[in-house]
Amino acid sequence: MRRSTVTAVAAALVASLAVAGCGAQDGEGPAPKKQAAVKADGSNINAHPLSDIKQGGQLKIGIQQWITQYNGNTPDGSQGDADDIIRLVMPVLFNTDAKGVASANPNFLTSAKVSQADPQVVEYELHPKAKWSTGTPLGWKDFEAQWKALNGTNPAYEASDTAGYDQISKVEKGAGEHSVKVTFKAPYADWQRLFSPLYPASHTSTPEQFNKGWQEKVPVSGSAFKVKDYDKTAQTVTAVPDPNWWGQKPKLDSIVYRALDPSAYTEAYLNKEIDSTSALAPENYKRLVKDASTEIRRGARWDEVHITLNGARGPLKDVKVRNAVQAAIDRKGITDSFSKDLTFELPPLDNHFFMPNQEGYKANAGEYGTFDLARAKKLLDEAGWKDAGEGKPRTKDGKELTLSYTLSGGGASSEQDQAELVQQMLGQAGIKVEIKKVPANDYFNEFVTAGNFDLVSFRFVDQLFRSDAFGNYRQPQGKNLYGNYGSVSSPKLEELLTRAGRTSNRTEAVKLYNEADAEIWKLGHSIELYQRPQITAVRKGLANFGAEGLASRDYTKTGWLK
Structure with missing residues (x-):
């Protein structure tokens, strides 16, 4: 199954080192010993045969915004929550x-x-x-x-x-x-x-x-479920089994998707308004793991967190400025802040195509992924941005070196923490960062997929086929950005990706994708941070659902145990 190149919410980041945290710092004893990272095929869905599952019941799922486009082959339709609903009601071959x-x-x-x-x-x-x-x-x-x-x-x-x-x-x-x-x-x-x-x-x-034709509705479906109701006031989409379905009858009576601010997920789950939520952030995990009706399920999803640089406008049009941003950001510092209270290892991510737990992975970041403040300053000097003194933004032609960092207004406070860390890091190089919060329902359609930002952090997920990522790195044509929202590409990169996609020999294809990855780093397209672990809180008694990892989710088998 191609689970398409999907964009999801900005990376959740635990409080920075300057914020009062948990673990050993709050009197709870030493931090727990780190577990090994989940294997590439790791998953936990509480698997059960259909005979164990009762007929009927409702599954409630949180989504991050109201869906405005259900054609997943358009830029707006590639948003992650839209993708989940599309795959529920359309033929997945x-x-x-x-x-x-x-x-x-x-x-x-x-x-x-x-x-x-x-x-x-x-x-x-x-x-x-x-x-x-x-x-x-x-x-x-x-x-x-x-x-x-x-x-x-x-x-x-x-x-x-x-x-x-x-x-x-x-x-x-x-x-x-x-x-x-x-x-x-x-x-x-x-x-x-x-x-x-x-x-x-x-x-x-x-x-x-x-x-x-697919804006805010699915005009024609063709699977085990169909959409019964779109309630924009309540921000819910309700799917029910299609009585004309020719396959195994679904166990659930309905699946209800409800748009919620990501910051509200944990509370909504504990209030039984939704039946699953991420338990990744330690502050959420500590609350969720204590809930008697909850199981924590863990898997290894293809899921990366990165920062995209927009090369189509402003100072970032200059590759030297993009490379300077790469050099000024301490990726390890961000990852360490994120993972310091997690109970498992979080290896660095130095590749745009392969996860660290996958065959074919190679660390290609090199100098473009290495924190080097002196190099960042040198690159900015070469780009003509003059040093104005410590704590002041650099200037060129009378203008300050200023970048915006766009955030969803409905995001968790941890997303603000990541933005502030980036703001501090770039400030040391003389780059002023203005954090810009926008309405949650506009975040993707009006800003991310429209290329209306300087810096933005989000995730690409489920790129199980390497060529799923081609659109992320190809040269945009006119207003069509494909998945390359920062518009950074090159003829060499497109040629490498095209050759890789046409190569049936896996060894040769892996070699070409790694060459393309090195070019992506060199171009200053984006800054990879880490593979986001799949740690999910799921209501006890819910079977065949949870942390699927690389496997497809089959909603016809999902249901509540007898």
Whole structure:
């Protein structure tokens, strides 16, 4: 399953060293011994057979904002909470196991394989009962419409990611009634990430349908659940089982998504308003672990925390200024502040494509990820920003060197702490940072995905296929930023990523992605901080749900134990 390049809320950061904390500093004794990091295939979902689960009940899930776009192939639709709802109600053609290995979802595919190598041909055999909520069977026309919208040939389609689709030469009906044949003009190793989720041709065949037809609603669904109600006043979206579903009947009667400020999650959980929440931050963990109705579940998700630098405007247009920002930020200091009270190891993250617990990981940050205040000052000198004295911002052509750091107004206080740490660090180099809080519901759509920031911190998650990340680093075209919200790229980087995506030899592909990663650091695209652990508080008795790690979540199996 391709769990798409999704953006999630800004990184949660525990209080900085200057803030009164917990552990040994608050009289509770020495800090606990650190546990090893979770293995790459680590997960805990309280797995149970369906026979153990009662029929009925409701699952309540918190989301970080009201969803304004349900087309996950657009920049606004790639937000993490939207992605979860989309994958609940739309056909997901491939699932992944705990090691992140993809396989055909039998609810939608009876088979999917590469039937020819040169040119590469992939043949899909659709489940004969699979159909849209309109009653129309899933078919090759749906594949064709999705390819045409996402292959990059028509800029009127606001596509967030064209990787893979741009290498297809033809989509046509296969030999059988439910067959689809996709021919590639160049090999594409990650073909299983394409067409998943699948969207209906009836609502994606024109730019107008693609861009605007999924705003604040799902007009056509095609899975075990469908959206029953959108209550903007209550900020809830309610999904229920679709009676026309052809597969295993879901156990739950309904799933309710409720938009909440991230800072309110722990309280809402303890008040039983939602049934799961992150237990990562120590101040939240200490409250949640004591709750008698709670289990803490732990997994190893593909989940990275970073700071994006906007190279499309202001001082950060200059790569030397971006490199100076990299050198002035003490990544270890931020990570140490985050992890000082955690009970497990938090290794540094020096790669944009692989997590430290994954095969293929290589530390590529080098000097661009090393805290070196003297080098930062030297780079700023070379960029023409004159030192105005200790504690004062540098100047150039009569202007102060000032950057904004954009925060969600609904975020936790810990997010403010991270921003203030960055503000202090950059201030030592003569870079003034103004922290800018914006409304939570506007944070992504109006600021992050619109490229309306200088510095911003958020997460990319679930990039189980390396080419999932292509849109994050490609050169934007006009107003379409894809996933590269800071607009930092280069022809060399695009060429490396294109070659890697076309390479079926895993060893060679890993080599190319690591070369691309070194280029990303050199360009000053973003500053990787750490792999965010998956520590989740889940209501006791809830089965087949929690810390899935790299595995797909199957809501048809989620439910309450008898």
